[in-house]
Amino acid sequence: MVGGLVVGHGWRFESAIVEATGSVLGRPGSANVVVARPDCSTVTRWLQSGRRRDLCVLLYDAEGLRGQSLKTRLESHYDGHFDSKSFYGALDWLIQQGFVEKRTEGIHEVYALTEAGERRVEEHFEWMREKVGEDHSPK
Structure with a gap:
């Protein structure tokens, strides 16, 4: 493979020999094509949005949690209001990335963290603990 270039959200495009994995973009019959793959740096940037975090x-x-209950808790934390499109857009992104799962219970949509989502929260917590330190008290 020849070096990669990160473009967009979560995809790395590389020059490569045609492989069975990945989505292949290029001219049919060409040995060198562009393969689109998930970019592993997306995993480390999952909390780039404070709202998603x-x-x-x-x-x-x-x-x-039901969607409305989750939205109410988030608005209470920020002492403000989020429009539904923006709120559910953030949830949809988390679902697409595999950090949150959505299920239906009766007539309600219920959201929960996946194991990957739990790991990311724990990793972020540990990173914050390293930066702030346990012996620091709020100023």
Whole structure:
């Protein structure tokens, strides 16, 4: 493989020999094509959005929360209002990335963290603990 270039959200495009894995983009019959693969740096950037991070933190100790309940808790934390499109857009991104799962219970959508989501919250917590330190008290 020849070096890669990261473009967009979560995809790395590389020059490569045609492989059975990955989505192949290029001319048919060409030995060198562009292969689109998930970019592993997406995993480390999953909390780049504070809203997504805080949604995951709210879901961390819950078995699952209805969408409206989760939205209300987030708005209470920020002491503000989020429009539904923006709120559910953040949840949809987390679902697409595999950090949150959505299930239907009766007529309600219920959201819960996946194991990958739990790991990311724990990793972020450990990173914060390293940066802030346990012996620091709020100023």
